[in-house]
Amino acid sequence: MNWDFIMKYLPLYQRAAILTVKIGIAGIFFAILIGLLCMAVQNLKIPVLRQVVRVYIEISRNTPLLIQLFFIYYGLPKIGIRTNATVCGIAGIAFLGGSYMTEAFRSGMEAVEAVQLESAYSLGLTRWQTLQYVVFPQALSICMPAFMANVIFLLKETSVFSAISLMDLMFTAKDLIGLYYQTTESLFLLVVFYLLILLPVSLAGSLLERRLRYAGFGT
């Protein structure tokens, strides 16, 4: 292990990690927005839009992110839709993550039993109050494990960004291996930085799941 090399290129990895996290967070934010929107469309059974959402989910879930990125980054400019790599990365994560988030939210909403709604209405709660005090808290608790799994999945998926020449962790590692042939050190830094990003998220996820496990009423 060449520690001088590691110290020298630590800042490079730091910058790459920050880029990875930034794009990951932005992408996940939009994925959550898309997920909420699509879930609402499906839940309210809006005609036409509902079918559009269905098609979107099938397409997004059955194609790899790498191919989606290649199409957005190299294919779309040919018909006049130009984006830079950062926007493309965010769009890719949002497009892929949106469908996964939709499914997570939907499973949460569906798990709230009809009797809960009926009881709430019979107590005189309005539709919005029912959602706010009865449905959302339970749905949130139920969809939390799936939600956290999706966040980790999407952060892991950011590792393909190097394919569209974003200077992320994979890109940096591959670059250093190619330039200096310090394979062990480059890969060591790569693993350490991914652990630094993903381990806290994973731990926070298990903590949140435990804190929010209050929806097991009657089971």
Next chain:
Amino acid sequence: MPDLGLEVLLKGKNLARILAGLGVALRISLISLAVSIPAGILVGILMTRRNVVIKAVTRCYLEIVRIMPQMVLLFLVYFGTTRVFGWNLSGELSAVIVFSFWGAAEMGDLVRGAVTSIPAHQYESAAALGLTGIQTYRYIILPQTVRRLIPLSINLITRMIKTTSLVLMIGVVEILKVAQQIIEANRMSSPNAAFGVYLTVFLLYFAACWPISMLAGYLEKRWR
């Protein structure tokens, strides 16, 4: 109508080459699945054991696979182990090793989930009816476990196929690499080839995964 670069596909053997590339991707995923499904069943059964050591080891294994991106694992095997141990691994073999390692953990977790989701009263009722241990597993536990497991493992197949697209990054010539080569070769004659060719690749992946997901969804609904 703008030039979408679709005519490139009809030139020479381009379409056949793309399909052959898809074949490489499917071959890698099928071999990895053939390894990871039996291995995963074993891992899953080990996970349900009460032995503390076995529990700790399988738990660590699962956490490593869950936290490390598959790309990092690919790099570790393809660049890392070849450097440290001095052997020579082809990209395809590294891919099979990594995806089997990953798939076995995922499959193991599915098996564990399916086995532990069988409520205790099923075992108790079987015992109360006078069934022996083997009979309980043969007639009560296994049929229920398998029904819960099959839709989930079919989903794992599509995830495996999707993950295979990553092998581009360690230099395996599969569908995406072929697509790049075709686009490069036709840069002058059809500058818009990138759109048509990547769209085709996109649709081919969809065509490979979608029927499998539909089957999984159908079975899940039917066997609930």
